[in-house]
Amino acid sequence: MKRYLQPINKILLLATPVIASSMLAASSTQAATLGTSEATFNIENFNRNPLDIRTITDAVTNTISTDGQVITNANANANFNADPNALTFASNSSTSKAQGEGLSYLGEGQSFAAVLGYDFLVQPGETFSFDFNGLLDLKTSIDNPTTENATANGLLTFELYDSGSNRLLDSFSIVGSLATPGNDDALEVQQSGSITLDPTQTYFNKSFGGTQEIAQATVKGKYSRTFDKSTYLTLIESKTNQVRVQAKVPEPSTAFGLVLSCGVFTMTWKRKHKATTSVLTQNS
Numbered sequence: 001m002k003r004y005l006q007p008i009n010k011i012l013l014l015a016t017p018v019i020a021s022s023m024l025a026a027s028s029t030q031a032a033t034l035g036t037s038e039a040t041f042n043i044e045n046f047n048r049n050p051l052d053i054r055t056i057t058d059a060v061t062n063t064i065s066t067d068g069q070v071i072t073n074a075n076a077n078a079n080f081n082a083d084p085n086a087l088t089f090a091s092n093s094s095t096s097k098a099q100g101e102g103l104s105y106l107g108e109g110q111s112f113a114a115v116l117g118y119d120f121l122v123q124p125g126e127t128f129s130f131d132f133n134g135l136l137d138l139k140t141s142i143d144n145p146t147t148e149n150a151t152a153n154g155l156l157t158f159e160l161y162d163s164g165s166n167r168l169l170d171s172f173s174i175v176g177s178l179a180t181p182g183n184d185d186a187l188e189v190q191q192s193g194s195i196t197l198d199p200t201q202t203y204f205n206k207s208f209g210g211t212q213e214i215a216q217a218t219v220k221g222k223y224s225r226t227f228d229k230s231t232y233l234t235l236i237e238s239k240t241n242q243v244r245v246q247a248k249v250p251e252p253s254t255a256f257g258l259v260l261s262c263g264v265f266t267m268t269w270k271r272k273h274k275a276t277t278s279v280l281t282q283n284s
C-alpha cells in the first residue's frame with residue numbers, strides 16, 4: 001500500500017452519491033417480479049487515525065423489454081471522516097432494486113460502495129480497534145416460476161492489511177444470494193479471530209424456497225488486535241449489490257421474432273461512475 005508522510009489534520013471525504021435508474025414500459029401487465037439487494041456499513045470509535053482515506057461509489061442499471069414494464073434503480077453513497085481531534089468514522093451504503101411486469105423483459109442493477117483507510121500506525125504493544133455495525137438485506141419475489149425469475153446477490157466485506165507487506169491480517173464478510181426459482185440460495189458470515197460479534201445485536205433471517213425468498217443479516221461487532229512491532233495497517237471495506245429480474249415468453253420462436261424487430265425491441269444502458277481512486281475492485 002502507498003505510504004503517505006503527512007498525517008491527516010481533518011478530512012471529510014464524500015464520494016459523490018451515484019444513482020443509475022432506467023425504466024421501460026410496454027403494453028401488457030401480467031405477473032410481476034421483484035429483486036432487491038441492500039447493504040449499509042458503519043465504522044466508528046477508531047482508536048487510531050489513518051494517514052489517508054478514500055471513498056468509492058459506482059452504480060449501473062440495464063433494462064430490456066419486449067413485452068412488459070421493467071424498472072431498475074441502483075444507488076451508492078460513501079463517506080469517511082478522519083479527524084484527530086474528534087470522532088473518526090466511516091459509513092457507506094449500496095442499494096440495487098429491479099421490478100418487472102409483463103411477458104418478456106430483463107432488468108439488472110448493480111451498485112458498489114467502499115471506504116478505505118490507509119496506514120493506521122500502531123506501535124509495539126499497542127492495540128488497534130474500532131466498532132462496526134451493518135446489514136445485508138436481500139429479497140426476491142415472483143408470481144410464475146415457469147416464466148419468471150429473480151435473483152439478488154450481495155457481498156459485504158472488510159479486510160485489514162499490513163501496509164508494508166500487503167499481507168492480509170484479518171477479514172470479515174457476509175455473502176448472500178437468492179435465486180427464485182432455484183436452489184442457489186445462501187447466507188454466510190465469515191470472520192477472523194480479531195473480530196468479535198455482539199450476539200445480542202446480531203441477527204440472521206433467511207427464508208429459502210417458494211416464490212418469495214429472504215436473506216437478511218444484521219451485525220454489530222468490534223475489531224481489536226494487539227501488535228508486537230510497529231505496524232502500518234490498511235482497512236478496506238466494500239459492498240457489492242446485484243439484482244436481476246426476468247420474464248420470457250414460453251415459445252422461443254416468438255421471443256426471437258420480437259428481438260429481431262427493432263421497432264419493438266428497446267434497450268437502455270445507463271452508467272454513472274464516480275470514484276476518487278482508480279483502485280476499483282468490483283464483482284462482475
Ligand SMILES: [Ca+2]
Nearest residue numbers: 179182183185
Ligand atoms: Ca431459491
